[in-house]
Structure formats: C-alpha cells, structure tokens
Amino acid sequence: MAVSFSDLSSAAGLKKLDEYLLTRSYITGYQASKDDLTVYAAIAKPPSSDYVNVSRWFNHIDALLRISGVSGEGSGVTIEGSAPVRDAIATPPATDTKAVAADDDDDDVDLFGEETEEEKKASEERAAAAKAAGKKKVVGKSSIVLDIKPWDDETDMKVLEEKVRSVQMEGLLWGASKLVPVGYGIKKLQIMITIVDDLVSVDSLIEDYLTAEPINEYVQSVDIVAFNKI
Structure with a gap:
C-alpha cells in the first residue's frame, strides 16, 4: 500500500x-x-x-x-x-x-x-x-537481527541501547529496534544491523565489542536471531 x-x-x-x-x-x-x-x-x-x-x-x-x-x-x-x-x-x-x-x-x-x-x-x-x-562494484552485505539480553530487570534498557549503538565502525549500520519481554519483568533488546561482509565480522562485533568492557556491565549475552545476505 x-x-x-x-x-x-x-x-x-x-x-x-x-x-x-x-x-x-x-x-x-x-x-x-x-x-x-x-x-x-x-x-x-x-x-x-x-x-x-x-x-x-x-x-x-x-x-x-x-x-x-x-x-x-x-x-x-x-x-x-x-x-x-x-x-x-x-x-x-x-x-x-x-x-x-x-x-x-x-x-x-x-x-x-x-x-x-x-x-x-x-x-x-x-x-x-x-x-x-x-x-563502484557491488559488495556483499548482510542483514542481521540480534537479541541482546541484560543481566536483570534492574538494567536500564535505554542506557543499554545507547551503549550498543555507540559502537561505530566502517561497514556497520544500526537499524530499527524494540524491547521484547523475556519473563519475570526482564526485557531483551532486539535490534537490526546491516554489515558490509568484507569490512565487519559479526562474531568479532559481538565478542570484541558488545560483550566486552565496558558494555558487558549492561549486556549478559548476544544471540544472532536472523542472518540474511542482501
């Protein structure tokens, strides 16, 4: 429509x-x-x-x-x-x-x-x-959905998202996001990213940035929910 x-x-x-x-x-x-x-x-x-x-x-x-x-x-x-x-x-x-x-x-x-x-x-x-x-030649890109879980229900999810989006690098673009209830008052952040495959490794992004200091004070774990080539 x-x-x-x-x-x-x-x-x-x-x-x-x-x-x-x-x-x-x-x-x-x-x-x-x-x-x-x-x-x-x-x-x-x-x-x-x-x-x-x-x-x-x-x-x-x-x-x-x-x-x-x-x-x-x-x-x-x-x-x-x-x-x-x-x-x-x-x-x-x-x-x-x-x-x-x-x-x-x-x-x-x-x-x-x-x-x-x-x-x-x-x-x-x-x-x-x-x-x-x-x-320019066409380069490989991927659209990915990440589940980012906090430590507990007292984690400030607004600050958590700000910390996550503060990670900037060439070939990485942050997209739409939403909070999804997990249980016991806890919500996880579900967020879309687009990466240029030759420039960004999603495994490195998670291990070296999203679950490393200082963001790991807010983030307990990061899981890949969807991974599609564009």
Whole structure:
C-alpha cells in the first residue's frame, strides 16, 4: 500500500516521518527501494539528530547509495510538493564525460526557484554519491537481527541501547529496534544491523565489542536471531 507524507522541509513533516520510522528500517517493505529514494530526495539537508529515527534512516540510505545503489521497486510513496524519484537515482547510469561537462555548465540554472547555499551543497553531495555508487562494484552485505539480553530487570534498557549503538565502525549500520519481554519483568533488546561482509565480522562485533568492557556491565549475552545476505 502506498504511503504519503507532507512537507518534509518543515518540522511537522519531519516529526511525522520520525514517528513513522520508529518501528521501520525502510519506508516500505524490508529492503531499500525507490520509495526510500523518493523520501531521501525530498529532504533538503541531513536531518537534525533531534529526529533520531529519520537521521538513522537517512544515513543508512546515503551509505547504500555510496556502496551499491538501490534497486528495489517499493510499494509507492507520495510527498506533498515533490515529484517522483527518477530511475536514474535508484540505479545510477555509467558516467558520460560529455554529459557531465554539460551538467556542470547548468549548475547555476535555477529550475525550481531560488536555491539556498545549503540546499545546493546537499544536492551536489547527493549527485556525487549517486555517481560514485554507479562506478563502484557491488559488495556483499548482510542483514542481521540480534537479541541482546541484560543481566536483570534492574538494567536500564535505554542506557543499554545507547551503549550498543555507540559502537561505530566502517561497514556497520544500526537499524530499527524494540524491547521484547523475556519473563519475570526482564526485557531483551532486539535490534537490526546491516554489515558490509568484507569490512565487519559479526562474531568479532559481538565478542570484541558488545560483550566486552565496558558494555558487558549492561549486556549478559548476544544471540544472532536472523542472518540474511542482501
């Protein structure tokens, strides 16, 4: 079913999108698609960290564009005041030198009204990312769901998740999460990650980071619930 959003240049529009992405990794379905690109293109600049879910999703889609592009068709999404994303963004074509030169000559032409310096810079960065995605070879990636269990019912699960998400490395992207009751008042954190296989070992991530100091003060164990190649 197609979804729709209002003006994503406004605080109200971003707040609605942030609430929508609270329990989702992508705009529609379980993989990145043209629906994600439509919304991505409608956001003039990287969202503030105040919009936690939008910021997480935006950085994920931006990284996918840099690595291998996005080919999923999606279910359809509309945004007030925005045109549908073009296929060329989802699957960037091979670079044509003459076409690039012509594009450079047209950089100063304003087709849709006056553009701010921030918007212009953001547009240039996205175009560069799309072109780079078209040049890079496809690399192996995996989508993984982890079960992270605390020591007891007194563990602050909000702090636990903050500690987990603080682990940052090249090729690792944190996704959606939720708390799942285990019993006796204890809840576990179930969280999605996407990894670039050549850069991140999930076993090393668990042993060397998620169950090592200082996070092991909060985490008792980490189990792999689902492991799928993308």
